[in-house]
Amino acid sequence: MARAGVTKDRVAEEAEQLADEVGLESVTLAAVAGRLGIKLPSLYKHIDSLGGLRATVGERATRELTEVMVRATAGKAGPDAVSALAHALRDWARAHPGRYAATIAAPRVSAGAEPGQVQAAEDAVGLIFDVLAGFGLGGDDAVDATRGLRAVLHGFVALEAAGGFGMPADVDRSFDRLVASYIRSLPAY
Amino acid sequence: MARAGVTKDRVAEEAEQLADEVGLESVTLAAVAGRLGIKLPSLYKHIDSLGGLRATVGERATRELTEVMVRATAGKAGPDAVSALAHALRDWARAHPGRYAATIAAPRVSAGAEPGQVQAAEDAVGLIFDVLAGFGLGGDDAVDATRGLRAVLHGFVALEAAGGFGMPADVDRSFDRLVASYIRSLPAY
DNA sequence: TCCAAAAGCTATTGCCAATAGCTTTAAAGC
């Protein structure tokens, strides 16, 4: 009965949606199969393993996030571009928490990472690098600044997602000020 | 045969060591029990559940990290204190990756968090708050600056632990510059 | 010395990932 019409992409899409709903760690193959209307073992006609599916989700999510940031920074430069990239990343991460988590867990280059995954991660970092290029940074300075921005953005988003910030004060404002503060520091790199 | 001499603290210690060795997510009750020389079901005489054990590890790790940061900042103030706190946190996180991960996953105040866990998390944040107090910050400014420092530190440490930084450039230097950059931005808060 | 609570055990259940091997569908070739 080969008629459920399941494809690798549909499996990945369902896994992504589920990850956003219940958390990346709580995605089970049984639940993904159930959503697709097939039984768990049938999934193995489309994936290698749970780990492989997670890696696929990570790569797709990384490409999606990169695309979102590219659009957000199009036609902008300097502080405007950095600010737009920062807010685009946070907005997307809040809308897609499971996908976002997959982008961080993904680039395990140490283990046997697929070329596509590595490329996707490099493209994402490359975009940040390019956006910072307008500040006249070169060599190690640019590397340090890129790492700094990635740290600032991931740290804030991850703590926010983990419920690490108490209710009271305005979290949006805290983010705005952190990003603005980072941008002001760029000429010093 | 009540003679293995297992206590709640010993269970937590073994879970912590295992978390540092294989990762927090890969800690199984079977492995913890094996290390203690007892069978898995016997563990339930000392813990409530796997989730409860993870919460206990998180609380203990938060207290340990706070203590490390307190010692590192003792007798220091201003930029020196912030820098010492930052480096103490990163050093401890690199030495104890599983424990560190537990400190972030822990403070799920939204769900039913134990009072002890909430207190431990508040103490840790309180220390950062106090260290930043020397910069003349008050009210929301202090909250924003505290969130900013937490984001910077967690982001860098988490990306580093995930293998997010490619091999080449000196990671220590990137961290030093990010922390210095943050400290320079403090008067502007 | 006794006895009751603490701490261990075996057995069992249910969920999950993964594999083996069978069946059915559907498309491609004739």
Next chain:
DNA sequence: GCTTTAAAGCTATTGGCAATAGCTTTTGGA
């Protein structure tokens, strides 16, 4: 239009794990 075959589904099974039930043994205090 018929046949063949690969793809895509299925059931059955295994092994690991968390969790619970219920029994046994130890051991410290009355």
